[in-house]
Amino acid sequence: MHSSSFFLFWVTFLLLFNFTFPSHFLPPNNVTLYGDANFQNNAISLTQQVTCISSSSSSSSSSSSSGIGRALYVYPIRFLDPKTNTTASFSCRFSFSIIPSPLCAFGDGFAFLITSNADSFGNDNGYMGLPGPVLSPQDSFFAVEFDTSFDPSLGDINGNHIGIDISSVISFVSVDALSRGIDLKSGRHITTWIEYRDSLKLIRVWAGYSQIRPPSPLIIAQIDLSKQFKDYMHVGFSAANGQGSAIYTVDRWRFKTFESYPSGNPIDVIDEGDCLMCYPEDAGYNSSYSDVDKRKAKIAETALEVGGLVTFVFTVVAIVGIISCFLIKKKRHDGRSKEEHVCTVQRVPMRLALTDIKQATLGFNKNRIVGEGASATVYKGSLPSGGAVAVKRFEKPNRVECARNPFTTEFATMAGCLRHKNLVQLQGWCCEGNELVLVYEYLPNGSLDKILHNNSSSSIVLSWEKRLNIVLGVASALSYLHEECERQIIHRDVKACNILLDAEFNAKLGDFGLAEVYEHSCLAREATIPAGTMGYLAPEYVYSGVPSEKTDVYSFGVVALEVAAGKRPVDNDGCVIVDWVWNLRKKGKLLDAADFRLRGKFNRKEMERMLMVGLSCVHPNHEKRPSVKEAARILKGEAPLPLLPVKKPTVNIRSVFPEASELIDSGGDHSPGFDDSLWMTPRSRFS
Missing domain, CATH: 3.30.200.20 (Phosphorylase Kinase; domain 1)
Incomplete structure (x- = not known):
C-alpha cells in the first residue's frame, strides 16, 4: 500500500472518529405535525405501527390511522428574493431509521420534502404522502425519497432505493441504495446530507451509517430548482405505510438556505444551517455546529x-x-x-x-x-x-x-x-x-511564471533551448505521475507558477495541494467542483467536474503554448492564448506565435512542433488529445506532427448527465462550519 494511503487512514482514524451521546430533548414547537406523525423517543415518528391482519379486517385497522404522516417546519421559508430575482441554495442534514413491523411488508417509505402547499397530500399507497397526480398547476414540490416498496407503475427500480422527485412521485433520478452500501430496511440509524447549489444548478445527496459525511455522494444531478421554488416554501418530511407497515423516525435535523456564487465560494465549504430539532449540547453551543462537527473541531483544535x-x-x-x-x-x-x-x-x-x-x-x-x-x-x-x-x-x-x-x-x-x-x-x-x-x-530561479512574464528591463529572457528543455521536463514529470506511479496521480493544477526552475533552468513541478490519487484500474472518476486556475482548465473539466489525465494534458498544452509564445493564458486585454494560436494557424501564420523576445533565435521545426503539440493537447475533444508521453515524443522529433484541422474544431461537450441528469460519484468531504444565529429557526439570507 502507498504510504499516502496509510497517512490518510491514520489521520481519518485519529481525527475523524465518531462518538455517540445520549439525547434528552427535542423542540416540538419548531415543527407542525400532520396525520399519523407524532413525537416519540426524542424524535419525530412519521407513521404509526399497524398490525397486519387479514384483508377483511384491514379497513378497521386503518380506521384509526390515516397511513400518512408529515412533519413540516412551522414557518414557510423564503426561497426567492424578488428584489434581486435570486434563488436560494440550501443544505440539509438529518438522521433517520426505519423500523419494520413483525409479519408485515414494509411501508412505502418517506421523503425529505420542500413543497409550495403544506396541505397537498397524495394517497397512502406508493406516494409516501407526497402530492399526487392531482397536484394543482400552481403548486410544486421537490423531494428526496427513501423508498422501501417496489411499484413498477411508479418507475421504481427496486424496493430499496433513493431518488429525487420533481413535482411527481416518478423519480427524476434514482439509485439502488443497496449497491451503494446502504440498506434502508436494516433498521440502522442512517444520516443523510442534501445540498443544492443554484449557481451550478446541482443537487447532491450523501447517506451513511456514520455521522461523518462520506466522501462521495450517492446522487449528484443537474437540476434547476428555480423553476420549482415559489417565493415561500414549506420544508419537512412526509411518509406513508400503504399496504405495509413501518415506523419512519427522523431526528437531528438541520436546514439552511444561503446564496451561492459561481466562483469564490467552493461548493463544499458551507454552513449546514440552523438546528430545527436539537439536543441540549446542540442548543447550548453558540455556533450551529452539529455535535459531530464540534467534537471533530475540538479534537482537531487540540x-x-x-x-x-x-x-x-x-x-x-x-x-x-x-x-x-x-x-x-x-x-x-x-x-x-x-x-x-x-x-x-x-x-x-x-x-x-x-x-x-x-x-x-x-x-x-x-x-x-x-x-x-x-x-x-x-x-x-x-x-x-x-x-x-x-x-x-x-x-x-x-x-x-x-x-x-x-x-x-x-x-x-x-x-x-x-x-x-x-x-x-x-x-x-x-x-x-x-x-x-x-x-x-530550494530552487534559485523561482517559478517559470515570474521569469517568463517579468517585464522589467533586467529580466531574464529564456533561450529557446531552455524553453524546450523546460517543457520536456514538465512532460517527464507528468508522464511519471500518470503512468509510472503505483497509483495514478492527477495534478489538477499544472500551470507556470507551479513549475519551478533550478540553477540550470531545469523544470520541477510542484504544489500538490489539489492532487488526486487513483487506482490505475479505476474506470470511473469522481466528480468534483473544478479546482485550478482559469485559462489552464480543460472545458470538459469545467463542465463536468471530472478530472482525468487528459485534463492535465490540456493544462500541459496551455503551458507549452505559453512557453513558446511568451504570452499568459489570458492576457490583460482578455486575449485567450489557445484561441489566438488557433487563429494564427487558420491564417497560415502559426510561427508568428513565437515569442518576439526570442528575436527569431529558435529552431523553426522545433517551434512548430511545440505549437502543434500545444494545440493537440488543448483539443476541445479530450479523446483526441495525446498522452503527455506521446506529446514528449513529438517534441523530441521521435514521432510525426499530430494531424490537426486548420481551424479550431467545434465540439459539443456532452453532459455527464444524460437528459440533463445522471448519477455520478463525487469526492471530498470538507466538513462545513457554522458561525452564528439561534438554533430555533433556520437561517436564510432570503428572509
Missing part, C-alpha cells in the same frame, strides 16, 4: 494547539512510510530501475522542530518571502544541516477543516515515495502548536 497528537500521527506515518516503501520495493522487483522506483529509508522526509524552522526563516521574516498562494506562504530558509530550503507555511486551517486541507493533501502525496528528477522534492515537515509547515528543496 491537536493543532498542543501538537502531541499530530506529532504522534506523523511519527506513525514516518514509520509506516518506511515499511510501505520496503513493501513497494519487494513488490516492484520486476526489472524496473531501482533508481526511479524504489524509495529508501533515507528518502523519507524528516520531522523538523519548529525552533529550527523559525531559525531558518528568521522567525518567518517578511523579507524571506519568495512566494504566496491562497493557502500558504513560501519563505527562503537555511537549515543548520546546510543548504537553502523553501519553507511552505500553511495558513492555520479552520477547526472543522483541519483534518482535510492542502497541507494534508500535499503531504500525503509527496511523502509516498514520490521521487522524480522533475518533481520538487520534499525534505521535511513540521507540525507544532498552530504551525503546519512543509520544507522543500
Whole structure:
C-alpha cells in the first residue's frame, strides 16, 4: 500500500472518529405535525405501527390511522428574493431509521420534502404522502425519497432505493441504495446530507451509517430548482405505510438556505444551517455546529494547539512510510530501475522542530518571502544541516477543516515515495502548536511564471533551448505521475507558477495541494467542483467536474503554448492564448506565435512542433488529445506532427448527465462550519 494511503487512514482514524451521546430533548414547537406523525423517543415518528391482519379486517385497522404522516417546519421559508430575482441554495442534514413491523411488508417509505402547499397530500399507497397526480398547476414540490416498496407503475427500480422527485412521485433520478452500501430496511440509524447549489444548478445527496459525511455522494444531478421554488416554501418530511407497515423516525435535523456564487465560494465549504430539532449540547453551543462537527473541531483544535497528537500521527506515518516503501520495493522487483522506483529509508522526509524552522526563516521574516498562494506562504530558509530550503507555511486551517486541507493533501502525496528528477522534492515537515509547515528543496530561479512574464528591463529572457528543455521536463514529470506511479496521480493544477526552475533552468513541478490519487484500474472518476486556475482548465473539466489525465494534458498544452509564445493564458486585454494560436494557424501564420523576445533565435521545426503539440493537447475533444508521453515524443522529433484541422474544431461537450441528469460519484468531504444565529429557526439570507 502507498504510504499516502496509510497517512490518510491514520489521520481519518485519529481525527475523524465518531462518538455517540445520549439525547434528552427535542423542540416540538419548531415543527407542525400532520396525520399519523407524532413525537416519540426524542424524535419525530412519521407513521404509526399497524398490525397486519387479514384483508377483511384491514379497513378497521386503518380506521384509526390515516397511513400518512408529515412533519413540516412551522414557518414557510423564503426561497426567492424578488428584489434581486435570486434563488436560494440550501443544505440539509438529518438522521433517520426505519423500523419494520413483525409479519408485515414494509411501508412505502418517506421523503425529505420542500413543497409550495403544506396541505397537498397524495394517497397512502406508493406516494409516501407526497402530492399526487392531482397536484394543482400552481403548486410544486421537490423531494428526496427513501423508498422501501417496489411499484413498477411508479418507475421504481427496486424496493430499496433513493431518488429525487420533481413535482411527481416518478423519480427524476434514482439509485439502488443497496449497491451503494446502504440498506434502508436494516433498521440502522442512517444520516443523510442534501445540498443544492443554484449557481451550478446541482443537487447532491450523501447517506451513511456514520455521522461523518462520506466522501462521495450517492446522487449528484443537474437540476434547476428555480423553476420549482415559489417565493415561500414549506420544508419537512412526509411518509406513508400503504399496504405495509413501518415506523419512519427522523431526528437531528438541520436546514439552511444561503446564496451561492459561481466562483469564490467552493461548493463544499458551507454552513449546514440552523438546528430545527436539537439536543441540549446542540442548543447550548453558540455556533450551529452539529455535535459531530464540534467534537471533530475540538479534537482537531487540540491537536493543532498542543501538537502531541499530530506529532504522534506523523511519527506513525514516518514509520509506516518506511515499511510501505520496503513493501513497494519487494513488490516492484520486476526489472524496473531501482533508481526511479524504489524509495529508501533515507528518502523519507524528516520531522523538523519548529525552533529550527523559525531559525531558518528568521522567525518567518517578511523579507524571506519568495512566494504566496491562497493557502500558504513560501519563505527562503537555511537549515543548520546546510543548504537553502523553501519553507511552505500553511495558513492555520479552520477547526472543522483541519483534518482535510492542502497541507494534508500535499503531504500525503509527496511523502509516498514520490521521487522524480522533475518533481520538487520534499525534505521535511513540521507540525507544532498552530504551525503546519512543509520544507522543500530550494530552487534559485523561482517559478517559470515570474521569469517568463517579468517585464522589467533586467529580466531574464529564456533561450529557446531552455524553453524546450523546460517543457520536456514538465512532460517527464507528468508522464511519471500518470503512468509510472503505483497509483495514478492527477495534478489538477499544472500551470507556470507551479513549475519551478533550478540553477540550470531545469523544470520541477510542484504544489500538490489539489492532487488526486487513483487506482490505475479505476474506470470511473469522481466528480468534483473544478479546482485550478482559469485559462489552464480543460472545458470538459469545467463542465463536468471530472478530472482525468487528459485534463492535465490540456493544462500541459496551455503551458507549452505559453512557453513558446511568451504570452499568459489570458492576457490583460482578455486575449485567450489557445484561441489566438488557433487563429494564427487558420491564417497560415502559426510561427508568428513565437515569442518576439526570442528575436527569431529558435529552431523553426522545433517551434512548430511545440505549437502543434500545444494545440493537440488543448483539443476541445479530450479523446483526441495525446498522452503527455506521446506529446514528449513529438517534441523530441521521435514521432510525426499530430494531424490537426486548420481551424479550431467545434465540439459539443456532452453532459455527464444524460437528459440533463445522471448519477455520478463525487469526492471530498470538507466538513462545513457554522458561525452564528439561534438554533430555533433556520437561517436564510432570503428572509
